[in-house]
Amino acid sequence: MSPKPTPPGQAPLYETISSVLRHNIRSGRLPDGFVLIEGPIAKLMQTSRAPVQASLRMLNAEGLIHRFRGRGYLVGDGQTNPAPIRRPLEEFGFEIPHISRSALAVRGTWQRVYDKVEAEIASCQIFGEFRVIETELANHLGVSRTVARDVLSRLNERGLIRKGATSHWLAGPLTARTLREKFELRSIMEPAALIQAADHIDHAQIVEISQQIDSGKVKDSAELDDALMRLCFERAPNSALVEIISNNRLLLSAMDKALSDLGLPEDPVAQDQYRILFELIGSRQTDAATAYLKEHLRILSFKSLARLKIVALIPESESRPPYLIPVH
Amino acid sequence: MNRLASPPHKKRRLLRVRGTDVTLLAQVRNMAVADLGFDIEHESLDFLTCQHRAAVDPQGYDIYEQCFHNLDIVWYWGALQPIQTDRITQWDDIGDLAKAGGISKYTWHGHGDAPMRKLYVQPDGTLGPHPMSTISMLPTAHNVDSFGFDRRLFGDEGPEGSSWAWLLDRRARGRIALVDEPAIGIFDAALAAEANGDLTFQDIGNMTVDEIDSLMALLETLRQQGFFVGSWLSPDEAEAFIQADRVSVQSMWSPSYGNLGEMTGIFRESVPREGYRAWHGGASLARHLTGAKLDMAYEYLNWWLTGPAGALMARQGHYMTNSKGVREYLSPEEWGYWYDGDPARCDLKGPDGRIVVRTGQRRPGGAYRERVSRIALWNTVMDEYNYAARAWKRFIRSLGSPAS
Numbered sequence: 211m212s213p214k215p216t217p218p219g220q221a222p223l224y225e226t227i228s229s230v231l232r233h234n235i236r237s238g239r240l241p242d243g244f245v246l247i248e249g250p251i252a253k254l255m256q257t258s259r260a261p262v263q264a265s266l267r268m269l270n271a272e273g274l275i276h277r278f279r280g281r282g283y284l285v286g287d288g289q290t291n292p293a294p295i296r297r298p299l300e301e302f303g304f305e306i307p308h309i310s311r312s313a314l315a316v317r318g319t320w321q322r323v324y325d326k327v328e329a330e331i332a333s334c335q336i337f338g339e340f341r342v343i344e345t346e347l348a349n350h351l352g353v354s355r356t357v358a359r360d361v362l363s364r365l366n367e368r369g370l371i372r373k374g375a376t377s378h379w380l381a382g383p384l385t386a387r388t389l390r391e392k393f394e395l396r397s398i399m400e401p402a403a404l405i406q407a408a409d410h411i412d413h414a415q416i417v418e419i420s421q422q423i424d425s426g427k428v429k430d431s432a433e434l435d436d437a438l439m440r441l442c443f444e445r446a447p448n449s450a451l452v453e454i455i456s457n458n459r460l461l462l463s464a465m466d467k468a469l470s471d472l473g474l475p476e477d478p479v480a481q482d483q484y485r486i487l488f489e490l491i492g493s494r495q496t497d498a499a500t501a502y503l504k505e506h507l508r509i510l511s512f513k514s515l516a517r518l519k520i521v522a523l524i525p526e527s528e529s530r531p532p533y534l535i536p537v538h
Numbered sequence: 539m540n541r542l543a544s545p546p547h548k549k550r551r552l553l554r555v556r557g558t559d560v561t562l563l564a565q566v567r568n569m570a571v572a573d574l575g576f577d578i579e580h581e582s583l584d585f586l587t588c589q590h591r592a593a594v595d596p597q598g599y600d601i602y603e604q605c606f607h608n609l610d611i612v613w614y615w616g617a618l619q620p621i622q623t624d625r626i627t628q629w630d631d632i633g634d635l636a637k638a639g640g641i642s643k644y645t646w647h648g649h650g651d652a653p654m655r656k657l658y659v660q661p662d663g664t665l666g667p668h669p670m671s672t673i674s675m676l677p678t679a680h681n682v683d684s685f686g687f688d689r690r691l692f693g694d695e696g697p698e699g700s701s702w703a704w705l706l707d708r709r710a711r712g713r714i715a716l717v718d719e720p721a722i723g724i725f726d727a728a729l730a731a732e733a734n735g736d737l738t739f740q741d742i743g744n745m746t747v748d749e750i751d752s753l754m755a756l757l758e759t760l761r762q763q764g765f766f767v768g769s770w771l772s773p774d775e776a777e778a779f780i781q782a783d784r785v786s787v788q789s790m791w792s793p794s795y796g797n798l799g800e801m802t803g804i805f806r807e808s809v810p811r812e813g814y815r816a817w818h819g820g821a822s823l824a825r826h827l828t829g830a831k832l833d834m835a836y837e838y839l840n841w842w843l844t845g846p847a848g849a850l851m852a853r854q855g856h857y858m859t860n861s862k863g864v865r866e867y868l869s870p871e872e873w874g875y876w877y878d879g880d881p882a883r884c885d886l887k888g889p890d891g892r893i894v895v896r897t898g899q900r901r902p903g904g905a906y907r908e909r910v911s912r913i914a915l916w917n918t919v920m921d922e923y924n925y926a927a928r929a930w931k932r933f934i935r936s937l938g939s940p941a942s
Binding site: 336337338383385386387390473474475477478479509512513515516517518519520521522523526538 | 589590593594610611613614615616662663664720746747919920921922925927932
């Protein structure tokens with residue numbers, strides 16, 4: 211029996227990314243000394259950062275790229291000592307071969323399916339505890355149980371579901387205790403990430419967001435919080451830390467979204483806090499920014515506890531997806 | 539101004555008040571209209587509907603009259619605006635129970651949401667106990683509640699008083715009712731479960747998820763054993779349970795004891811040895827108020843503290859935050875019974891003119907100071923309110939079906 215060829219989109223994503231990078235390095239498109247950073251690669255290939263990380267580690271082990279004193283990896287085996295080239299990938303005619311492109315496109319579909327399930331599972335948790343039924347999920351999505359299991363294990367990795375005592379997948383409930391714990395984690399990790407990121411933050415972007423706040427263009431707290439993540443914390447070189455921070459925020463933003471969908475008005479005090487925070491970061495007062503961030507998180511935590519009480523007014527949606535069964 | 543162009547009769551100004559039947563009495567409105575010279579529209583709703591509508595429909599009212607404990611919902615929704623205390627004429631006469639957390643620094647202030655913890659608007663927009671020049675809600679009517687019991691089953695209380703344990707007493711199996719509202723009913727049940735030794739709470743005013751689970755499991759067991767006859771949403775439903783002789787013990791609020799008809803004297807207000815469950819009401823300003831409408835709203839808030847409204851509140855058993863002002867509007871007999879805990883020297887009438895207290899009766903629990911010194915906990919919207927309220931709602935719904 212000959213082994214079946216793996217259909218596009220079924221190979222692990224990091225394999226596909228690795229083969230694209232390998233192709234571009236071996237063909238000489240990316241010269242020695244080119245700096246590879248996860249974010250731009252992920253963006254170009256429309257994936258999340260985790261598989262890019264895995265693929266870079268793989269290429270590093272293969273000796274195609276190597277670590278250096280800065281952020282990311284350098285193309286080359288590290289024998290010579292080329293000056294780091296920090297340029298956009300596109301400028302070097304970066305190419306995604308057709309076969310990989312379709313694999314990524316299938317992956318793109320997977321990503322959309324995943325994103326939908328993630329949103330549904332994150333937002334149900336304010337209503338209580340639910341069992342996630344794998345077969346129902348597969349039926350609901352029209353995918354195989356293998357794919358459904360894939361989705362579930364990713365959700366598990368991101369901390370959105372867990373295995374119960376009887377081996378069932380469980381989600382929720384999002385309680386005041388969960389909320390308090392998540393904010394405790396935020397106030398430990400986010401200031402640490404801000405310190406690490408200080409030298410990697412693009413100050414032009416911080417100036418821009420500050421101007422947008424001042425001119426009233428950006429009012430939405432969720433958007434500002436997202437900017438803080440994107441422009442500051444994600445610049446921290448420790449990508450594992452960045453990932454934990456991002457996962458830890460998932461449930462919190464799901465709750466915020468549920469509340470703003472209800473028409474909860476914006477909090478002007480919070481807007482003002484983001485304004486000050488970006489000002490401190492922009493003027494490179496890292497210690498002050500870190501201290502202010504902690505205080506901001508303390509107040510945010512207190513307000514979120516109060517907002518969680520408001521959730522009690524939201525009736526549980528009639529349109530709950532069929533793969534979620536309430537545990538009472 | 540062109541006088542000819544003015545309408546034939548001027549439309550009267552209107553202030554819209556949304557609240558519950560605790561303070562939205564027709565008699566209060568009539569007096570306020572007479573004193574203030576503008577119309578007042580009352581929209582009286584049950585507790586949960588009221589807080590929900592206050593939050594999601596902030597344009598639909600000018601004044602919100604509710605309890606401090608639900609400010610967590612309505613304030614953080616952004617539906618209200620801060621009240622400037624320098625525009626409250628009698629601010630200095632407002633009692634320490636609201637302002638300082640208790641009538642004396644030596645008394646225990648009670649678990650849960652003492653009004654002071656939600657009173658002052660802090661600089662970061664949250665509510666807290668540190669005195670500030672703006673407040674969330676003007677404190678007005680308040681009271682301490684317990685449960686009502688049938689003397690034919692439990693006998694008289696004796697010198698030690700009753701115990702919250704009676705509310706889940708096996709002797710009353712099949713004849714127990716609880717109040718529907720989660721920020722209130724759950725505490726009646728919790729006080730009972732702790733008093734009878736079934737459960738202990740580390741902080742009964744802010745239960746953990748595990749404690750809520752244990753309480754709900756206990757209630758479910760008792761439900762299956764047929765303990766409960768049902769729940770009530772409005773006080774007249776509680777009174778109907780008693781008049782139909784369907785309950786031996788249940789959650790009860792003060793005004794109901796004057797409406798028991800033939801069951802008066804048989805069904806009594808308890809003085810639990812563990813202490814009372816307290817609440818504090820007040821009035822808040824809707825966020826949208828400005829200019830002349832805001833001035834009217836302040837006039838109305840100030841009117842609440844002038845005395846007549848407090849006298850009406852007293853006649854249904856509720857206290858007012860500035861009792862001095864109230865005293866002028868009560869007869870010495872009324873003041874003696876309701877505030878001082880003296881035996882009634884004559885029959886006393888309720889707000890609607892019917893006799894609610896007979897000569898010789900004495901208010902259970904005694905004088906104001908005695909009663910409010912014995913607060914076990916306050917009606918509270920706990921941190922885990924979302925979790926608790928959903929569990930409580932399922933339990934209340936299950937009471938509707940026959941016990942298995």
